[in-house]
Amino acid sequence: MAGRRGLAYAVLLCLAGAGLAVWATSATWESVEVVRQDPMPLLAEGRTGAQLLPWLSALALVGLAGGGAVLATRGRLRRVLGGLLALLGLTVAAGGVYGLVADFGGRVVWHWPALCLFGGLLVAAGGLLTALRGQRWPAMGARYERRSRRPVEPGGPIQGAGTADAWEALDRGEDPTVR
Numbered sequence: 001m002a003g004r005r006g007l008a009y010a011v012l013l014c015l016a017g018a019g020l021a022v023w024a025t026s027a028t029w030e031s032v033e034v035v036r037q038d039p040m041p042l043l044a045e046g047r048t049g050a051q052l053l054p055w056l057s058a059l060a061l062v063g064l065a066g067g068g069a070v071l072a073t074r075g076r077l078r079r080v081l082g083g084l085l086a087l088l089g090l091t092v093a094a095g096g097v098y099g100l101v102a103d104f105g106g107r108v109v110w111h112w113p114a115l116c117l118f119g120g121l122l123v124a125a126g127g128l129l130t131a132l133r134g135q136r137w138p139a140m141g142a143r144y145e146r147r148s149r150r151p152v153e154p155g156g157p158i159q160g161a162g163t164a165d166a167w168e169a170l171d172r173g174e175d176p177t178v179r
Contacts, residue, residue: 007137014067017122021060024115025049056095074139085127093120
């Protein structure tokens with residue numbers, strides 16, 4: 001998977017996995033029936049994955065941001081980011097496993113922690129793919145980076161002029177950087 005296809009797969013894996021994990025943590029993982037005094041009926045309360053494991057939804061959101069950051073980085077930085085995303089994905093998957101096996105005191109709805117586990121594994125796969133092959137993928141275009149037409153002197157183009165002079169030149173429609 002060279003070129004744009006590998007980059008697209010890695011970004012989609014990270015974004016889909018992190019999005020799935022965010023969605024799974026916002027759902028009810030555990031339901032508890034609260035017994036109240038006699039005339040009052042039973043009360044069913046539910047807690048979401050984000051309430052049970054608050055760090056889990058935060059890591060899933062970081063995974064979403066990391067999926068976008070894969071596009072904006074290049075070279076070694078992209079490979080380091082891929083390694084961090086792989087670790088992050090494994091941590092999210094571990095949170096899903098913990099949600100499956102932990103005893104929270106109520107009835108656990110198993111499919112939400114399982115989806116969180118699957119989402120974490122998708123993020124880890126995207127991160128691993130980025131760490132292994134990300135250095136060869138294309139980077140964002142440099143056409144948006146400003147290139148200077150001439151080198152700027154160490155003192156800057158406005159030598160001896162204060163900021164008020166520069167603002168006044170702008171008000172007159174002049175470019176204060178050209179003198």
